[in-house]
Amino acid sequence: MTTPTHAAPKTIYDKIWDAHVVDTSEDGTCLLYIDRHLVHEVTSPQAFEGLRMTGRTVRAPEKTIAVPDHNVPTTEGRDIRIDNEESRIQVDALDKNARDFKINYYPVSDIRQGIVHIVGPEQGWTLPGMTVVCGDSHTATHGAFGALAHGIGTSEVEHVLATQTLIQKKSKNMKVEITGRLRPGVTAKDITLSVIGETGTAGGTGYVIEYCGEAIRELSMEGRMTVCNMAIEGGARAGLIAPDEKTFAYVMGRPHAPKGAQWEAALAWWKTLFTDEGAHFDKVVTLRGEDIAPVVTWGTSPEDVLPITAVVPAPESFTGGKVEAAQRALDYMGLTAGQKLTDIKIDTVFIGSCTNGRIEDLRAAAAILKGKKIAVKRAMVVPGSGLVRAQAEEEGLAQIFLDAGFEWRLAGCSMCLAMNPDQLSPGERCAATSNRNFEGRQGRGGRTHLMSPAMAAAAAITGHLTDVREMMAEPAEAI
Amino acid sequence: MPTPPLWDQQKAMDKFTTLTGIAAPMPLLNIDTDMIIPKQFLKTIKRSGLGVNLFDEMRYNQDGSEKPDFVLNQPAYRSAEIIVAGDNFGCGSSREHAPWALLDFGIRCVISTSFADIFFSNCFKNGILPVVLPQEAVEALMDDAKKGANARITVDLESQTVTGSDGTTYAFEVDAFKKHCLLNGLDDIGLTLEKVTAIDSFEGQAAQSRPWV
Numbered sequence: 001m002t003t004p005t006h007a008a009p010k011t012i013y014d015k016i017w018d019a020h021v022v023d024t025s026e027d028g029t030c031l032l033y034i035d036r037h038l039v040h041e042v043t044s045p046q047a048f049e050g051l052r053m054t055g056r057t058v059r060a061p062e063k064t065i066a067v068p069d070h071n072v073p074t075t076e077g078r079d080i081r082i083d084n085e086e087s088r089i090q091v092d093a094l095d096k097n098a099r100d101f102k103i104n105y106y107p108v109s110d111i112r113q114g115i116v117h118i119v120g121p122e123q124g125w126t127l128p129g130m131t132v133v134c135g136d137s138h139t140a141t142h143g144a145f146g147a148l149a150h151g152i153g154t155s156e157v158e159h160v161l162a163t164q165t166l167i168q169k170k171s172k173n174m175k176v177e178i179t180g181r182l183r184p185g186v187t188a189k190d191i192t193l194s195v196i197g198e199t200g201t202a203g204g205t206g207y208v209i210e211y212c213g214e215a216i217r218e219l220s221m222e223g224r225m226t227v228c229n230m231a232i233e234g235g236a237r238a239g240l241i242a243p244d245e246k247t248f249a250y251v252m253g254r255p256h257a258p259k260g261a262q263w264e265a266a267l268a269w270w271k272t273l274f275t276d277e278g279a280h281f282d283k284v285v286t287l288r289g290e291d292i293a294p295v296v297t298w299g300t301s302p303e304d305v306l307p308i309t310a311v312v313p314a315p316e317s318f319t320g321g322k323v324e325a326a327q328r329a330l331d332y333m334g335l336t337a338g339q340k341l342t343d344i345k346i347d348t349v350f351i352g353s354c355t356n357g358r359i360e361d362l363r364a365a366a367a368i369l370k371g372k373k374i375a376v377k378r379a380m381v382v383p384g385s386g387l388v389r390a391q392a393e394e395e396g397l398a399q400i401f402l403d404a405g406f407e408w409r410l411a412g413c414s415m416c417l418a419m420n421p422d423q424l425s426p427g428e429r430c431a432a433t434s435n436r437n438f439e440g441r442q443g444r445g446g447r448t449h450l451m452s453p454a455m456a457a458a459a460a461i462t463g464h465l466t467d468v469r470e471m472m473a474e475p476a477e478a479i
Numbered sequence: 480m481p482t483p484p485l486w487d488q489q490k491a492m493d494k495f496t497t498l499t500g501i502a503a504p505m506p507l508l509n510i511d512t513d514m515i516i517p518k519q520f521l522k523t524i525k526r527s528g529l530g531v532n533l534f535d536e537m538r539y540n541q542d543g544s545e546k547p548d549f550v551l552n553q554p555a556y557r558s559a560e561i562i563v564a565g566d567n568f569g570c571g572s573s574r575e576h577a578p579w580a581l582l583d584f585g586i587r588c589v590i591s592t593s594f595a596d597i598f599f600s601n602c603f604k605n606g607i608l609p610v611v612l613p614q615e616a617v618e619a620l621m622d623d624a625k626k627g628a629n630a631r632i633t634v635d636l637e638s639q640t641v642t643g644s645d646g647t648t649y650a651f652e653v654d655a656f657k658k659h660c661l662l663n664g665l666d667d668i669g670l671t672l673e674k675v676t677a678i679d680s681f682e683g684q685a686a687q688s689r690p691w692v
Contacts, residue, residue: 019689022681023674029656031674033681035692043574045524056668059678063692071522086522093524130692137573137597151573151597155604163671165678169654201509202567202593235570237596258691266691301509321508321565328507417572419518426541438513438571440536 009276011173012242013208016148016273020131022165032168035130036142037160038116039066039103041094042419043135047158048097057101059164064103065125068094069115071419072108074382074409079109087420101161114385114411117141117354121225122385124254128243128270133160138354138435140231143240144224145247146273148208150238171237172282174207175275178215180289185469187364188223189356189433189452191215191287192230193295197305199285204236207283210275211241215289221250222360229355230435233302242274294468296341297437297450299329304437308455308467312339332439333447334427341465344449348430349379349460350442351453352409353416356433357384359391361453365433366397368457368471374405375463376431380422381406382414404460418442431459493606494664498587499633500560503550504624510564511571512598516580529576530583551584555627561634563617563624564591568609569598578605588634590641592617603657606664608636616641616649636662 010018023031037060044066051057058064071087072078082088091108098105104125106113112123117138120126132142132149135157142149152166160166176195196203209231211224219227224241231239248267251257258266293307304326306313314337315326330337335344351357351365362383381401383389389411392398398408415422416434418441424430426445433456437448449465458466520532538549545552551559562568562581568591569577578601581589589602590610602609612620623630623643630644636658642648660667671678685692 023677025656027655029654031671031677033678033685042521046526046575049524054668084522090522090524127691129689135573135575137571153573153575153578153597153601153604155575155601159668159671162668163675163678164682165671167656167667167671201570202595205567205593205596232597235567235595262691266689269689301511321506324506325508325565417518419521436511436513436571438511440517441513444517444536444541 009279011275011279011281012146012210012240012273013148013173014279016129016131017170019129028169030168030170031165032131034133034160034164034166035063036120036125036132037064038120038132038134038139039064039094039157040070040116040134040136041068041090042070043154044097044157045090045093046154047135047161048093048101050158051161056162058103058161061101061103063164064161065120066094066098066103067106067113067116067119068108070413070417072412073420074412074414074422076410078410084421111386111390114383114388115354115357115413117229118357118384118388121145122254122387124251124257127251127257127266128247129273133166137232138229140236140239141225141229141354143228143231143238144221145251146240146243146270148238148240151232171208172206173280174204174209174236174283175281175285176209176211177213177284177286178211178289179213179286180215181218182215182289182292185294185454185472186292187452187454188219188226190292190295192227193297193302193305193450194287194292195285196230196234196302197295198287199234201233201301201303202235204231204234207236209234209236209239211239213289216241217244220360221246222358225358226355230302233435243270294452294455296455296465298333298335298341299326300332300437300439301325301329302435302437302450304329306341308341308465310341312337312341314338342467344465345429346431346449346459346464347377347428348424349374349376349456350382350415350430350432350434351380351456352382352384352414353434354384354413355435356453357382357388359388361433362388362392362397363395365453365457366400368454368468369404369461370400372404372461374460376460379406379460380409380415382409382422383411385411406460415442418446431456431465492604492664492666495587495606495608495636495661497633497635497637498560499631501556501558501628502561502563502590502620502624502630502632503556503559504621505550505562505564506621508565509567509570512569512574512577513571515569515577516574520580521574521576526579527583529580530585533580533584558585560585561588561590561632562586563621564589566592568594570595573597575601575605578602578607582607590617590620603661604667606661608634608661610634610641610651612641612649612651619643619647620649
């Protein structure tokens, strides 16, 4: 409802959307301007080939940023030669496309190379109020800055390259509020997994989520990126958080952030990017921060979430098609209903990914691992970028991981999606800080349990899923 | 609607008007894009040739032999052109390799109660029609599909209807612009480039109001 003197209250999504509409058709289909286009080697070759076939070019190369991350090995020597021929061809293709079309590029030989969703914010390409797209579903990560960011397919990558726009219909508004404060041992990863556990993997379909509430405000920028990163696992088009002083402090001074008078002008606009009092949300989900426990996934969907203190659920405890899906998940995961989650033995630990490959994640894992040894067959840390890796080495974190028995790798997506040589074998069970526990995701027959970096570190030490709160310096009150 | 220039016609997708074909039942919930096309097949720099690896891990044993129980390996469904699927089909990654693999196998239509957002959009860019129907309708069509090759389902995009083998017809909704592009096999980059003046003008204004972008 509008009044004569005031505009209708808007959500932050409404405001960013309205600021980017180039054209609206009669049926409501919009042409939306794209401020930043991130590109990686796996979903872009066909798009660049399309441009060449049609004689088109990249409309805004200065707003386009490319980095190889999905299939690059995370071992030394990759800047000289990538052994897997198909991977090498894709990385070479990105190299050539970046040069031919004169787009910003961070090759594997550059210390700034890393996972595209970590590099973008780190270099200051991602700024509040922007529209950000990438041929990757975890583009929602950038929503942590109060940007409208989402994944697109390769045809849309080509569309954005050629026109710097996307054909879009506006999504509905959804509010996810986390009230109060988190208890010790509970992290951003536990928030985002708990939300998906609550809404289901399709609960956000058709919506853009705004995460808000005291527990979200209290999170660092790294934590906010973890929360927004997994909006897609809840089915949402995007997830975002209104920018505040923490956001501005993170952005200030980054290589591609505005400077001087432009910084002041940008800041003035960014400060208007919040949801107005009385703005309409089509769906609201509220969780109490105090009720969130350290969680793990037990099944093969990110919605299969339970507190670490729980037991493996019985398929009959579900309804509809989920009964069959849960039985299939238990068979695939090699688990029995009623089994305590903390009794599940772990073979491998993977710390990294666009969900949890930032410096704060490595600090959280190292704090648990300091002075301890792993009790699993293998454990690896894959920093999200070369700069995160360098910082972790400088802070002494790398040595803690190495002393504990972890492999210390170069930056990339690695075992999150296992396109490179970092893969699980059939039946191998992994405690992972990544975002998907789908069948075969980390390698054919591989079994994935998703959790926070601190929880993954705890599992590495004990060799089974473990409540990290039992390992913390001060015993925390169990929930 | 103006005729697209020659170069658009060369790469335009297949039109979708009507389709009568065998439907394969896949009642599993949350069939994700890693199931549709596992990551090892994403290393291609082409769009074609992915059909043989569609549903690879569900369809083949580790030694490459077929799993006889898998629906698309059963004689009745080897030439299926439609899939009737459980809720939230296509969730997971943005990989357009998923619709490319479906198309390469010969699937032109997927029917479910819901689809993941990016997959849904990717289908329309590749001449595949994703049809959303209510639970009861999907269940009826699923039962129909389970009858095998004798049960042929008809999907008519123009009239926005799906007709089961017993003649029952179900109406579905589809976005008008997406329908238009699919019916005519249009390349939407060509359509957007007709609005290049509006893009130029937006960019000019944004350079003033948000010069830091």
